[in-house]
Amino acid sequence: MQQEVVLAMLAKEPSHGYELRARLDRALGPLGEAMNAGQIYVTLSRLEKAGLVARDELTDSSDHPDRKVYILTPAGAERVAEWFSEVSWPKPDLAEFHLKLVAAAQGGLADPSAIVDMQRRSLLRRLRDAQRAAMAEENNSDAALLLEGIVLRLQADLRWLEACERTWTDRRGKR
Amino acid sequence: MKTSGGTLVACRGLRKDYGSGEGLVRAVDEVDLDVARGETLAVMGPSGCGKSTLLHLLGGLDRATAGELWLNDRRIDELSERALAQLRRHEVGFVFQAFHLMEELTAQENVELPALLAGRTPRQARGRARQLLEEVGLADRSRHLPSALSGGQRQRVAIARALANDPLVVLADEPTGNLDSAATLEVLRLFENLHARGLTLVVVTHDERIAATADRLISMRDGAFVDETRLTGGIGSLAGLIEFGG
Numbered sequence: 001m002q003q004e005v006v007l008a009m010l011a012k013e014p015s016h017g018y019e020l021r022a023r024l025d026r027a028l029g030p031l032g033e034a035m036n037a038g039q040i041y042v043t044l045s046r047l048e049k050a051g052l053v054a055r056d057e058l059t060d061s062s063d064h065p066d067r068k069v070y071i072l073t074p075a076g077a078e079r080v081a082e083w084f085s086e087v088s089w090p091k092p093d094l095a096e097f098h099l100k101l102v103a104a105a106q107g108g109l110a111d112p113s114a115i116v117d118m119q120r121r122s123l124l125r126r127l128r129d130a131q132r133a134a135m136a137e138e139n140n141s142d143a144a145l146l147l148e149g150i151v152l153r154l155q156a157d158l159r160w161l162e163a164c165e166r167t168w169t170d171r172r173g174k175r
Numbered sequence: 176m177k178t179s180g181g182t183l184v185a186c187r188g189l190r191k192d193y194g195s196g197e198g199l200v201r202a203v204d205e206v207d208l209d210v211a212r213g214e215t216l217a218v219m220g221p222s223g224c225g226k227s228t229l230l231h232l233l234g235g236l237d238r239a240t241a242g243e244l245w246l247n248d249r250r251i252d253e254l255s256e257r258a259l260a261q262l263r264r265h266e267v268g269f270v271f272q273a274f275h276l277m278e279e280l281t282a283q284e285n286v287e288l289p290a291l292l293a294g295r296t297p298r299q300a301r302g303r304a305r306q307l308l309e310e311v312g313l314a315d316r317s318r319h320l321p322s323a324l325s326g327g328q329r330q331r332v333a334i335a336r337a338l339a340n341d342p343l344v345v346l347a348d349e350p351t352g353n354l355d356s357a358a359t360l361e362v363l364r365l366f367e368n369l370h371a372r373g374l375t376l377v378v379v380t381h382d383e384r385i386a387a388t389a390d391r392l393i394s395m396r397d398g399a400f401v402d403e404t405r406l407t408g409g410i411g412s413l414a415g416l417i418e419f420g421g
Contacts, residue, residue, distance in 0.1 A: 034414035121404060127387035128406050130416055135364050139357070148356055150416050151384060158383045166221075 004083040006043045007052060007072065011080050014056045014071040017041050029143020030133050031150075044070055052076035094160065101164060105171070112168035120161050127154040182245075183375050184210040184233055184344055189242035191228050191398075202228040204398035205242070210344070210377055215370050217386040218379045220395035226379040227348055229395070233377065234267045234346045235259045247343050264293050268337030272349035274329045276321040282308060282332045283317040289339040300339075307335035311365055327358025331365055338369075345369075347378040351385060363388060 009020050021040045025032040047053040053076050056069040072080065097119065104110040130150045137144035191203040202225040210216050218226045231237040232244065235251060244252040251262060263269075276285050283304050290300035308317050311331040321329050330350060337345050351359040363384060366376060378385055386392045387406065394402040 028417075030413050031417050034417055117402070121406070124383070124387045124392070124404065125406050126416060127383060129413060131363065131384055131388050133413055134360060135367060139360075146417075148360075152356060155383045 003043055003047055003052075004079065006040065007047060007076055008080045008083060010053060010070055010072050011077065014069050016067065016069055017044055020044075027142045028146065029137060029141060031143065031146060044068075047076070052079055092157075098164075101168060105168065111172075113165060113172065116161055116165045116168065120158065120165070123154055123158050123161065127151065127158065130154060181211045182209045183212045183214075183247055184208070184377065185245040186233070187243045189229070189232060189244060190240045191225070191232060191237070192240045201398050203232060203239070206398075206400060208393075208400075210375060212375055213370070213373045214391065215366065215376045215389045216378070217389035217392045218377070218395055219381065219383075219386050219392060220379075222381075224395045225398040226395050230346050230348055230377065230379050234269060234344075235263050236269070264289065265340050266343045268340070268342035268345040270330070270333050270337050270345060270347035270350045272352035274321070274326075274333045274353075276329060276333060276336070278321055281318050281320055282313060282324065282335075285321070285332055286335045286339055289336060293340050303339060304335070307338055308332070310338075310368075311335045312361075325358065326354050327361040330354060330358070330362050334362070334365060334369075344375040344377065347376065347380075349380055349382075350378060351380065351382045359384060 005024075006020060009015070009023055017040050021037075024035065024040070028035070044053060048055070048070070051073055053070045054073050056071045101112040101115060104112045104115055130147055134144060134147040134151055137147060186206060186208050189203055189206045189208070190201065193200045193202055204225070206229060218229065220226050228237065232239050235254070239252055242252065243250065246262070246266060251259070254262065276282075277288070280288070283301075286304035286307055287297075287300040290303055291297065295303070305314070305317065308314050311334060313328060313331055313335070316324060316328060316332075321332065324332065330353075334345075334350075337347075351362055354362065359382065366378075366385075367388065370376065378389065380386065390405070392404040392406070393400050394404075
């Protein structure tokens with residue numbers, strides 16, 4: 001779990017780890033299953049060492065990690081503000097796959113169309129899973145919005161694969 | 176050929192030519208297909224690959240140049256025009272990209288229309304239309320004109336209309352082509368419900384979302400089938416869909 005996410009969630013109010021975990025689960029829906037159960041505590045203790053969060057001494061009565069109440073430190077609050085103003089977006093990582101097709105065609109060791117086909121089936125299966133999950137969600141849930149994003153990206157990837165297939169099939173035909 | 180018990184729609188060597196001589200275009204090129212009862216089949220391919228033409232042939236909207244075609248164990252490529260019209264009215268439901276609703280009729284009246292044309296009494300048609308609008312989640316919109324409905328709602332009315340005469344099969348041509356992603360989800364949910372209740376559905380589409388949720392996916396190119404995919408296997412873990420950086 002990215003540290004900033006946990007920090008930003010703490011900005012709402014001082015919280016136990018399990019409260020943060022529950023809020024994350026609500027926002028992620030079925031995708032929250034991918035999150036390791038202990039991850040939030042690992043992240044919190046890292047943040048504590050970095051001085052970005054602190055234990056709330058007033059309400060803290062136990063050493064059990066589940067019982068600790070965490071608050072943002074001033075440094076933590078500053079980091080959250082920075083994070084909200086940052087522009088970051090995952091880059092699509094298409095170059096490796098693209099180069100795989102180029103190398104396959106040049107080296108003659110594998111058929112680019114067959115590689116595309118395998119990849120396409122795998123993405124379709126992922127799309128099916130994401131789409132099924134989206135259909136099971138309430139229309140306006142936070143998780144539905146995340147799933148919509150995942151579905152649209154998979155769709156874009158599948159369209160690119162279609163272009164790959166067309167190109168490599170045409171080139172094979174010309175050889 | 177007699178189709179086996181599980182097959183509802185079948186064709187052998189189905190062909191459709193347009194033009195002649197130099198200008199001959201083979202839109203559908205010797206296609207063999209079996210669609211099982213209760214199956215959702217998606218046919219995908221680039222524009223002009225012949226997928227819409229194929230759908231029109233299957234539903235009797237157009238006649239093949241050659242080949243044999245069966246619906247529910249009945250040979251239909253040899254039917255008279257009159258019998259074919261009868262078949263389109265009673266045994267096949269169509270859904271189109273542009274909805275094709277009658278703009279001056281309410282949602283309810285649009286759904287009643289096919290039943291009235293098929294000779295049901297107004298009372299029967301009304302009852303069935305009400306029930307269908309309920310099923311597609313639009314009971315509270317029955318008196319609206321299409322212009323007062325969203326795209327997703329209009330397509331759901333069109334799907335209800337396609338079901339008005341309890342067809343054996345529904346044929347859909349780009350049903351989500353004019354819809355945004357939320358409306359597409361509405362239509363996919365509806366197809367899923369209908370599928371669970373045993374509807375046989377053939378969809379030609381560009382939309383990977385429909386393809387991914389179908390039982391079987393056929394890719395079509397230059398009038399012929401080039402690939403067939405069955406997305407077998409249970410639902411995978413959703414964990415693979417996102418990553419949590421450390």
